[in-house]
Amino acid sequence: MQTAQFNGVFVCTSPLASRLRLEIIEPVTEAPEHFDVLIVGAGISGIGCAYYLGKHHPQRSYAILEARERIGGTWDLFRYPGIRSDSDLHTFGFEFKPWRSEFAIADGAEILDYIQEAARENAIDARIRTGHRVTAASWDGEAARWTVTVERVHDGELTQLTCGWLFTGTGYYHYDHGHTPEFPGLAEFQGRLVHPQQWPQDLDYAGKRVVVIGSGATAVTLIPAMAERTSHITMLQRSPSYVVSLPQRDALANLANRLLGAERGYALTRRKNIALQTGFYRFCRRFPKLARRLIRHLTARQLPAGYPVDEHFRPRYDPWDQRLCVVPNGDLFRAIRQGRAEIVTDTIATFTASGIRLTSGRELEADIVITATGLRLLPLGGIALSVDGGPVELPSTLAYKGMMLSGVPNFAFLVGYTNASWTLKVGLVCEHFMRLLSHMDEAGYDTVTPTPDPHALRTTAPLLDFSAGYVLRAVAEFPRQGAGAPWRVAMDPNVDRAVLREGPVEDPALRFTRSSHRQQQPVTAPPTDPVGQTVNGSRFDPAEAAA
Numbered sequence: 001m002q003t004a005q006f007n008g009v010f011v012c013t014s015p016l017a018s019r020l021r022l023e024i025i026e027p028v029t030e031a032p033e034h035f036d037v038l039i040v041g042a043g044i045s046g047i048g049c050a051y052y053l054g055k056h057h058p059q060r061s062y063a064i065l066e067a068r069e070r071i072g073g074t075w076d077l078f079r080y081p082g083i084r085s086d087s088d089l090h091t092f093g094f095e096f097k098p099w100r101s102e103f104a105i106a107d108g109a110e111i112l113d114y115i116q117e118a119a120r121e122n123a124i125d126a127r128i129r130t131g132h133r134v135t136a137a138s139w140d141g142e143a144a145r146w147t148v149t150v151e152r153v154h155d156g157e158l159t160q161l162t163c164g165w166l167f168t169g170t171g172y173y174h175y176d177h178g179h180t181p182e183f184p185g186l187a188e189f190q191g192r193l194v195h196p197q198q199w200p201q202d203l204d205y206a207g208k209r210v211v212v213i214g215s216g217a218t219a220v221t222l223i224p225a226m227a228e229r230t231s232h233i234t235m236l237q238r239s240p241s242y243v244v245s246l247p248q249r250d251a252l253a254n255l256a257n258r259l260l261g262a263e264r265g266y267a268l269t270r271r272k273n274i275a276l277q278t279g280f281y282r283f284c285r286r287f288p289k290l291a292r293r294l295i296r297h298l299t300a301r302q303l304p305a306g307y308p309v310d311e312h313f314r315p316r317y318d319p320w321d322q323r324l325c326v327v328p329n330g331d332l333f334r335a336i337r338q339g340r341a342e343i344v345t346d347t348i349a350t351f352t353a354s355g356i357r358l359t360s361g362r363e364l365e366a367d368i369v370i371t372a373t374g375l376r377l378l379p380l381g382g383i384a385l386s387v388d389g390g391p392v393e394l395p396s397t398l399a400y401k402g403m404m405l406s407g408v409p410n411f412a413f414l415v416g417y418t419n420a421s422w423t424l425k426v427g428l429v430c431e432h433f434m435r436l437l438s439h440m441d442e443a444g445y446d447t448v449t450p451t452p453d454p455h456a457l458r459t460t461a462p463l464l465d466f467s468a469g470y471v472l473r474a475v476a477e478f479p480r481q482g483a484g485a486p487w488r489v490a491m492d493p494n495v496d497r498a499v500l501r502e503g504p505v506e507d508p509a510l511r512f513t514r515s516s517h518r519q520q521q522p523v524t525a526p527p528t529d530p531v532g533q534t535v536n537g538s539r540f541d542p543a544e545a546a547a
């Protein structure tokens with residue numbers, strides 16, 4: 001039997017024990033390893049946070065804990081044919097690292113290389129502990145630190161670490177498997193059933209009849225990528241999505257890179273694309289009917305004459321009620337035009353031995369069925385948080401500036417944009433986090449807790465304001481947002497820039513304190529905001545700043 005000793009507990013880690021058993025047998029002998037900051041997740045968010053820490057607070061110790069054996073998160077996990085971004089990499093890339101490829105919409109392997117390179121170039125990789133899953137974190141207000149429970153994935157052994165701050169860049173979905181609805185008759189099916197989240201690398205689909213169930217980003221990626229080799233491929237959707245074609249190469253970006261160099265060319269293209277993304281989003285939300293007509297017109301232009309555009313490409317919802325699907329160079333439409341792929345809009349009556357019978361009575365023969373039916377959302381990587389002995393019920397918390405949680409001290413999280421590139425939020429949130437640390441250093445605080453007044457709690461809304469099925473299935477497990485600043489989550493990089501990058505750190509909604517073990521130490525400076533903006537106790541108005 002293996003044993004290990006933690007804060008006042010004796011831990012039994014026998015391989016025979018299915019779960020950990022704890023017995024309190026003697027006082028603390030050895031303190032757990034301590035870090036100023038622990039980052040959870042080595043995807044694009046966690047690595048981004050590590051970069052900003054190294055740049056702004058090089059004296060602070062940190063480690064990244066990553067459950068998987070490899071870094072890259074989403075871009076390492078998903079391996080299905082054609083896997084690519086649907087954002088341009090000039091906005092999906094880090095602000096500090098130019099995207100140099102000629103392809104603005106890039107495949108998964110290129111994005112993974114880019115993330116790995118960022119970790120290598122900034123000496124972040126040496127600080128990453130792969131195969132370490134964080135299962136719980138408990139805050140002790142007296143000591144002003146988190147105790148973080150970490151499971152070593154390969155043998156299940158538990159260890160504990162402590163930290164002053166916890167930052168989660170854990171993405172937003174379960175990594176073990178995706179969502180597969182319960183289909184009637186599935187047990188009858190004699191062919192192969194595959195979910196894109198666990199793509200079998202040996203899957204041979206050459207010359208096979210394939211049905212892809214779904215209408216989202218994954219389905220529209222798979223169809224043209226697989227159509228090259230299948231004998232027939234069908235996208236079976238219950239209802240249509242908006243599908244918009246974008247050029248895979250951005251001629252202006254490539255020209256700017258040549259003329260201005262990689263750094264300046266990237267910065268310019270990034271600005272252009274942020275303006276285009278936010279401009280198009282605002283146009284769609286403000287003029288939904290016009291946006292519907294415009295998207296329909298662009299879609300119909302790329303389909304053969306007489307194609308039933310409305311049957312297969314006219315959603316029931318307005319643009320951006322759900323994320324739009326992007327197809328590079330119209331590849332999906334080309335596959336349809338060339339007769340290599342078909343879209344069927346119908347519902348499944350039952351699986352049969354040889355395929356799927358639809359409600360209309362039509363049979364789709366299939367050797368392989370791919371369930372591109374979505375993700376299972378998971379808040380904060382499934383970490384059980386507690387504060388001073390009380391469990392944190394996430395749905396009872398409010399997101400503060402979209403990056404901290406009410407009542408949870410020294411905790412920050414990263415959930416990117418759903419209506420623009422996720423990564424645009426990485427720099428903004430991390431910069432604000434860095435300024436918060438500087439402010440606390442200067443003022444001699446070691447704890448900050450977002451604390452809403454009762455008014456803020458009166459009207460709350462789901463954190464993810466999106467009507468997609470995968471969001472609706474799980475959004476109740478997530479924290480919520482309030483009706484006004486700073487409790488409302490801005491889904492707009494321009495508003496966030498004004499609040500997170502340019503706005504003050506001090507805020508009446510933040511309670512700064514010094515734990516009892518630091519009470520003896522003098523406060524080194526009065527509480528001032530590092531960017532020099534006076535707050536005077538009045539609430540900063542992001543709308544005003546953004547204007």
Ligand SMILES: Cc1cc2nc3c(=O)[nH]c(=O)nc-3n(C[C@H](O)[C@H](O)[C@H](O)COP(=O)(O)OP(=O)(O)OC[C@H]3O[C@@H](n4cnc5c(N)ncnc54)[C@H](O)[C@@H]3O)c2cc1C
Nearest residue numbers: 041043044045067073074085086087134170171381421422
């Ligand atoms: C197929 C696909 C395509 C996408 N394309 C785009 C796109 O084009 N544009 C866009 O803006 N967004 C896109 N997204 C959303 C995408 O997930 C984000 O853009 C981004 O990659 C998320 O990065 P992240 O680092 O926050 O999270 P992730 O990439 O999900 O990484 C999170 C990491 O945290 C680790 N982790 C989680 N929980 C724990 C734990 N408890 N302990 C330790 N480690 C943990 C995971 O193992 C993982 O490595 C896409 C998503 C998918 C699934």
